[in-house]
Amino acid sequence: MSSRYTYPEAAAKLRVEETWLRRHIKKLPHSKKGRVVTFSEADLDAVDSLFHYTPATGPLAPPSTASAGAHPLAHLKPLPGRSLRRA
Template identity: 40%
Template sequence: MEPPTSALSGPSPQRPSHGHTNGNANSGGNDPERFLLLLRHLLDSHDPRVHVDYAEAAHRLGVKEKWLRERIGDLPHRKMGKFVLFSKQDLQTISEMFAVRPATAARTAPTGSPAELRPARSMRRNA
């Protein structure tokens, strides 16, 4: 019996044949866009909860729960009574808040010959 399919995911992906091929290089399950769509669907449907608590939010962000608690005033979250909860969008926003992007200008090498370059005074030996 074929497993049920949803409109989002389509038919279930093909299992790898462990070295056996049918000669068709683009047989089912090899489409990267379809794979990413299926993966995204699985990740999104993994947890049916709309909101998560400190412990789960910290786990998903890869930080310690204490880190979230110490910065809660500066982070997006939901407050339901005395409970602090985080939505998926809150977690994505927190992640983007701390994204580090490289500077656009390339770093330049120091100018001058090696003879002109001298170590800082604190690094020089007293002669």
């Protein structure tokens, strides 16, 4: 039988706060028997993949094969200024 982890054990394994697991339990894969909530290794792997973030730019970003073109936010235009009406 595979290992089952309780809230504190799963939080330690995922390196998150136990309260974070409890707050997000409805979105996370888990098993529940009565009031006892447990997480399997597959559940913890799924949680990790659901919330995994890989930066697109910066020093931690994976090397890009695309050439350095225009800035990714260059297409954005500023909003028009607000006019102040005084009565």
